[in-house]
Amino acid sequence: MEEYAREPCPWRIVDDCGGAFTMGAIGGGIFQAIKGFRNSPVGVNHRLRGSLTAVKTRAPQLGGSFAVWGGLFSMIDCSMVRMRGKEDPWNSITSGALTGAILAARNGPVAMVGSAAMGGILLALIEGAGILLTRFASTQFTNGPQLSEDPSQLQPPPFSDYRQYQ
């Protein structure tokens, strides 16, 4: 992905929904194609037909479930951005946990807690990977120490504590 930046907030919901649908539909399509191929009766023709049927029926459904997840996640994320007035990884982690909890709401409180933990941990992993990647990428492009003739002119850089998220 070249220079893919996230959209500003209300539109981010639509964007995330679409991204999640794409992910689910394509991933589910591949998975279901293999599964349908293996579960069909013997014969290449039968197997291909079974694979096609499985993809046609299941891939859009899986995409839809992913889209619900992504849309709800993004809605909570945007609400938190609005309420807290800042964007940081905690927003994503909290909204992942809340999304998991809400979508498991009909399975009882125990399932809600488990699902929330899953969502939170998953999003924490993703955010952590993003931060690590940004750190790693930023170490590649440092300018090196600025050498000065007079040591008394040295000053600490003004934004030394600046950490870039996302």
Added chain:
Amino acid sequence: MSPLSPYLNLDPKYLVQDTDEFILPTGANKTRGRFELAFFTIGGCCMTGAAFGALNGLRLGLKETQNMAWSKPRNVQILNMVTRQGALWANTLGSLALLYSAFGVIIEKTRGAEDDLNTIAAGTLTGMLYKSTGGVRGIARGGIAGLTLTGLYALYNNWEHMKGSLARQSL
């Protein structure tokens, strides 16, 4: 017009060159390509489908249960209809948009150009692939449907342009 003194020996036209220019990062396009818009298109179609399907489900549920008294089973039945129809429409429209975006991106990358021809070709191919299990007749029907829809969209998109050129021709 010019705020500068006429005694200055320069043309003020050179000072204000173009106010509508943005500074873009090197290598960036001026408009967003199909790939950057693909997720937005898919998400928009999916959400539109969900909203439309929910309304359709409400209509169907009310029609189907109009003989029943206002009670809990009726509510549950209507609610089931709403969720089922909503999911159905969202999935259908979402996968159509996914196919359309994929075809659009592929066509754009292979042609190396971006215009309304891409839109029409992507729409036609989407219709053909979506109906490809229905035999030749189904493929033709899907292709024609896609061609019509995207052709109308392209016409709508170029309406001002075309009206201008027609007026210029008649003058």
